[in-house]
Amino acid sequence: MTAFLRSLSAIGLGLIYAFLLLPLVAVVGASLTAGEMMRLPPQGLSLKWFGRFLGSETFREALALSLQVAGTTVLVVVTVATLAALCHRALTRRLGAAFRVAMLLPLLLPELLTAIGLLFFLNHLGLGKTLPGLQIGHVVIAFPFAFLAIVAALEQVDPALEEASASLGASGFETFRRVVLPLVKSGMLTGGLFAFIVSFDMFTISLLLKPIGGNTLPLALFDFLTYDFDPTAAAAATLSVIFAFCGVVLIERLVGLRRAF
Amino acid sequence: MTQVDIAGLTKRYGGTLALDGVALQARDGELVSLLGPSGCGKTTTLRCIAGFLTPDGGEIRVDGQDIVALPPQKRDFGVVFQNYALFPHLTVFQNVAYGLQVRRIAPAEQQKRVAEALALVRLTGLESRLPRALSGGQQQRVALARALVIRPRLLLLDEPLANLDARLRDEVRWLIREVQQQAGITAFYVTHDQAEAMALSDRVAVMKGGRVVQFATPREIYQRPAEAYVARFTGEANMLPARPAQRLAEGLWRVAIGETVLEVPGATTLAEGASALLMLRPEALSLAPTGVPARVLAAAFLGASQQCDVALADGTRLRLQASPHLAVAPGDAVHLAVDAAHAWLMPDIAP
Numbered sequence: 218m219t220a221f222l223r224s225l226s227a228i229g230l231g232l233i234y235a236f237l238l239l240p241l242v243a244v245v246g247a248s249l250t251a252g253e254m255m256r257l258p259p260q261g262l263s264l265k266w267f268g269r270f271l272g273s274e275t276f277r278e279a280l281a282l283s284l285q286v287a288g289t290t291v292l293v294v295v296t297v298a299t300l301a302a303l304c305h306r307a308l309t310r311r312l313g314a315a316f317r318v319a320m321l322l323p324l325l326l327p328e329l330l331t332a333i334g335l336l337f338f339l340n341h342l343g344l345g346k347t348l349p350g351l352q353i354g355h356v357v358i359a360f361p362f363a364f365l366a367i368v369a370a371l372e373q374v375d376p377a378l379e380e381a382s383a384s385l386g387a388s389g390f391e392t393f394r395r396v397v398l399p400l401v402k403s404g405m406l407t408g409g410l411f412a413f414i415v416s417f418d419m420f421t422i423s424l425l426l427k428p429i430g431g432n433t434l435p436l437a438l439f440d441f442l443t444y445d446f447d448p449t450a451a452a453a454a455t456l457s458v459i460f461a462f463c464g465v466v467l468i469e470r471l472v473g474l475r476r477a478f
Numbered sequence: 479m480t481q482v483d484i485a486g487l488t489k490r491y492g493g494t495l496a497l498d499g500v501a502l503q504a505r506d507g508e509l510v511s512l513l514g515p516s517g518c519g520k521t522t523t524l525r526c527i528a529g530f531l532t533p534d535g536g537e538i539r540v541d542g543q544d545i546v547a548l549p550p551q552k553r554d555f556g557v558v559f560q561n562y563a564l565f566p567h568l569t570v571f572q573n574v575a576y577g578l579q580v581r582r583i584a585p586a587e588q589q590k591r592v593a594e595a596l597a598l599v600r601l602t603g604l605e606s607r608l609p610r611a612l613s614g615g616q617q618q619r620v621a622l623a624r625a626l627v628i629r630p631r632l633l634l635l636d637e638p639l640a641n642l643d644a645r646l647r648d649e650v651r652w653l654i655r656e657v658q659q660q661a662g663i664t665a666f667y668v669t670h671d672q673a674e675a676m677a678l679s680d681r682v683a684v685m686k687g688g689r690v691v692q693f694a695t696p697r698e699i700y701q702r703p704a705e706a707y708v709a710r711f712t713g714e715a716n717m718l719p720a721r722p723a724q725r726l727a728e729g730l731w732r733v734a735i736g737e738t739v740l741e742v743p744g745a746t747t748l749a750e751g752a753s754a755l756l757m758l759r760p761e762a763l764s765l766a767p768t769g770v771p772a773r774v775l776a777a778a779f780l781g782a783s784q785q786c787d788v789a790l791a792d793g794t795r796l797r798l799q800a801s802p803h804l805a806v807a808p809g810d811a812v813h814l815a816v817d818a819a820h821a822w823l824m825p826d827i828a829p
Contacts, residue, residue, distance in 0.1 A: 377563035380530050383550040384557040385577035385628060395576070399567045 241458060248451035266452040276453060279437035286348075286433065287416040290355045294412040295405050297356075298363035302371050302401075303393075317368070324361040331357065332425040339426065346429050354422040359415040363408030370404020371397070406471060410464045417460065480541060480631045480664040481506050482527075487536035489522055489688075496522045497533065498688035504681075509658055509665045511675035513711070514685035520668045521636060523685070527666060528557050528634050540631060553632075556625030560637040562617040564609040570596070570620050571605040577628035595623040598657055615646035622654065626661065633658060633665040639674065651678060672712045676700065684708045700759075701820065704745065705827040709757050716763070716796045720756040720823065731823050736791055738770045740816060744823025753826045758816065760785070763798035765806065766815035772796070774810040788812065 251261030270276050305316050323331055335354050336345060344350035374397060382392040423433045432440070438453050482504040489497040497519045504510045512520035525531040527538055529550035537544045545553060564573050574595055578588045596602050599619040609617055618638055625633060638654065639647040655678050658665050669675050675682050676696040683693045684707075692704040703709035706717055720733040731744040733756055740756075748754055765786070772788040775795065783799045786806060790796065798814070806812065 375561065375563060377559050377561060378565060380528070380550070381557065381559060381563040381565075381624075382576070382580075383530075384528060384553070384555055384634075385580060385624070386551050386554070387576075387580045388551055391580060395580075396565055 244451050244454045245458070247448050248455040250448050250451075253447060266448040267456070269447075269449045270452040270456070273449070275432070275437055275441075276434070276449070279432045279434045280456075282431055283417055283434040286352055286355055287413050289352055290359050290416040291409045291412050293352075293356050294359050294363045295367075295409045298360060298367050298408055299401070299405060301364055302367040303397075305368055306371050320364050321361045323357050328358065328421045332422045335422070336425050346426070348428045348431065351423060351426045351428055351431075351433075354426040355416045355419055358419060358422055359412035362411035362415055363405075366408035366411060367401060367404045370401040370407075374400045403471075406468055410468050413464060414461050417457065479506055479662075480504075482632065482664060482666075483537075483539040484523075484527070485537055485539075487523065487526060487538065488534050489519075489526060489531060490534050495688055497526070497536075499536070500685075500688070500690055502683055502690060502693060504664050504666065507659075507662045507664055508680040509655070509667055509678060511667045511669055511679040511682045512685055513669060513672060513675040513682050515670055515711070518685040519688040520670075520685050522688075524634055524636050524666055524668045527632070528555055529553050554628065554630050555632045555634055556628060556630035558618070558621050558625050558633070558635045558638045560640050562609070562614075562621045562641075564617055564620055564624070566609055568608075569605065570601065570607050570609070570612070573609065573620055574624045574627050576624060581628070591627050592623075595627040598626065598660075599623045599653060613646070614642050615650055618642065618650055619653065622650075622657065626657065626663075630663065633663050635665065635667045637668055637670070639669075639671075647674075654678065676712070684711060702743070702745070702822055703757065703824060705824055706755055706757070707827070709822075709824070714760050714797060716758040716760070716798075718756040718758065718794060718796075719826070720754050725750050733823060735816070736770060738816070740818045740821065742818050742821040742823050745825060748823065748825055754823055755826045757822045757824060758796065759820065760797050760799040762817045762820040763796060764815050764817070765798075765800045765804055765812050767813060769813040769815045772812055772814050774806050774808050774812055776808055777806045788814065 246258065248266055249262050249264070251263035251265065301320055305313050305320070308316055318325075332354065335350075335357065339345045339347075339350040339353065344353070378396050378400075379392050382396050383389075387395065418435060419433070420435045420439070423436055427433065427436060434453065434457070438450055442450050482502070484500060484502040487497050487500040488495065500519065500523050502510065502512075502523075512523055514520050522531065526533045529545070529548060533546060536546075538546055540553075565576065568576065571592055574592045575588050578591060583591075592605075593602070596605065599622050601616060601619055601623065604612065604616065609620065612620065618641075621638070635654065639650055642650060651674060654667075667675070667678060676699075679696055681694060682696055682699050683690045684699060685691065686707055692699055692708050694702075699708060700712050703712065703715075706715075709715040709717070718735060720735070724732040725748075726732055726741060729743055729746050730741060731748065731754075732739060732741050733754075734740070735756070742756065744754070770790065772790050775787040775789055777787075777800075778785045779802065782802060784802050784804075784806070786798050786800045788796050788798065796814070800806065
């Protein structure tokens with residue numbers, strides 16, 4: 218009976234993974250085709266669509282903008298989220314819960330709503346359809362992910378460590394630098410990775426807030442797919458996956474995933 | 479070098495009074511224990527001394543200077559925590575050197591002082607280990623070294639042995655006492671274990687409901703408790719209600735247990751005729767050919783002694799430590815001898 222249940226759950230698990238991973242395999246497969254159409258199985262193997270992708274000035278510019286925005290997002294979000302997480306830790310239980318909900322609001326509201334709200338607000342400030350405006354939008358949406366990761370890491374830090382540090386003569390800042398920071402570094406890395414992926418994949422916000430004449434990679438892909446259906450898009454998607462995968466491997470190498478989550 | 483005077487310390491959490499006018503002193507080089515069950519305010523008191531909590535009222539004077547407004551990093555007190563609180567990302571050496579690094583002490587001097595401190599707690603050779611690679615007893619010794627290396631004015635220990643098993647507890651307990659005496663450092667020690675408090679302390683403050691109910695030497699706490707609460711908390715004690723107390727002299731009273739009249743020492747605060755309790759520790763009673771008649775209820779042979787539960791004629795139950803050489807069995811009629819010098823008459827205060 219238990220053996221039967223075990224094999225049943227194994228099959229179920231296998232199906233779920235297949236459902237999740239097959240589209241990825243299809244896209245990667247399609248990107249490697251030597252033919253002219255996005256189709257499976259690929260007709261011969263070639264990297265020419267990757268070449269086509271990198272050769273396209275539109276895509277290169279979009280990739281550069283996406284990387285730039287995602288990079289800035291990571292720096293801003295990790296800094297602000299660390300400060301917010303420290304604040305959250307210092308609050309009483311009830312105030313802390315309210316603060317946490319407030320910090321997670323961008324995650325709870327529909328992204329479209331946030332995007333429209335930001336559009337009006339940024340227009341008012343004269344930042345509508347500008348790069349700083351787009352950057353602000355990305356920071357707002359990516360922030361809760363980093364906040365959650367850093368709060369989780371900070372919860373693992375025994376408050377007695379900070380007391381011990383203070384009793385040994387360390388000022389508040391020194392305690393943060395020597396004790397708290399090294400212990401939440403893994404959470405900051407994880408949060409930064411989340412922020413990067415969220416920003417790199419962001420569509421709705423980018424669509425409404427993108428600067429005039431600029432395009433992020435997801436937007437450029439969408440534009441491309443509106444008129445074309447050749448495997449360049451699959452190559453772009455494959456590169457995105459590789460970026461994300463590299464990020465995960467990097468975190469695994471630096472802190473170990475089990476500690477990061 | 480360090481004398482501490484605490485007076486009128488109060489701390490309120492919402493509606494509850496955690497500290498209700500705590501008063502304590504520690505003379506130079508003295509180890510003072512704060513003893514009591516959980517929730518009695520002993521840890522709150524220690525945290526106020528360390529500066530982790532700000533009291534709502536009262537003063538804490540160290541060598542005459544009130545330190546209540548001083549943040550913990552300016553107090554120069556070494557603190558040892560129940561859960562060790564070692565920095566998990568730093569090695570033993572870095573943990574111990576932490577307070578010296580923060581004080582910007584020259585690296586050569588750091589090396590020397592860390593080596594001394596580790597030798598003191600007998601951990602030389604483990605400098606490069608991380609805390610998680612150490613046993614509980616070793617971790618607590620690192621914590622002790624880390625607190626001592628800064629040459630603190632005061633050492634504060636918050637149940638440092640609570641997380642250790644019995645064998646290690648003994649070892650670390652004697653180490654703490656030895657190191658404290660060697661360094662001549664004034665210390666406060668929080669514990670709920672009366673044996674620990676008795677063995678280590680110069681003086682013990684027994685706490686109840688946010689107040690110090692008795693502050694005296696271990697001997698006095700045990701032999702002359704201020705009230706039944708203290709007597710029960712510091713060891714096994716038989717309590718007999720003893721109403722007709724007649725004063726013979728200052729601190730000497732005449733009381734009757736059944737037919738037997740005794741002259742016993744007692745608290746000076748007692749009033750004649752007021753309701754009182756006579757405390758008889760198990761070792762103040764013995765079996766004898768004559769004396770107070772009693773019947774044996776149960777007897778347990780413990781090797782070096784035997785523990786007997788007996789009932790007096792009026793049904794009062796007593797526990798005593800009898801000589802192991804007398805064979806007694808439940809149901810036997812026996813007589814009790816009372817060592818009046820080691821009895822104690824105290825006021826009957828609701829626990």
